[in-house]
Amino acid sequence: FVVEGVGPQGGPETLILEEVDGRTKVTSIGHMGSPEVIEEALATGMVGGAIETWDRLEALLAEG
Numbered sequence: 001f002v003v004e005g006v007g008p009q010g011g012p013e014t015l016i017l018e019e020v021d022g023r024t025k026v027t028s029i030g031h032m033g034s035p036e037v038i039e040e041a042l043a044t045g046m047v048g049g050a051i052e053t054w055d056r057l058e059a060l061l062a063e064g
Contacts (some may be wrong), residue, residue, distance in 0.1 A: 004044060
């Protein structure tokens with residue numbers, strides 16, 4: 001993905017899907033490359049966007 005003002009970021013991402021008590025647990029692991037890159041990305045407000053993305057997915061799944 002591209003972080004505005006920082007440029008292309010990120011590396012391999014892993015999604016793990018597990019069944020837990022009849023529900024699906026999603027674990028997302030992303031590699032950013034270095035602590036400095038993580039700090040720069042976090043400074044852009046990406047946490048709010050990430051939370052919004054997961055909330056939207058949850059809402060879509062609840063509709064189905």
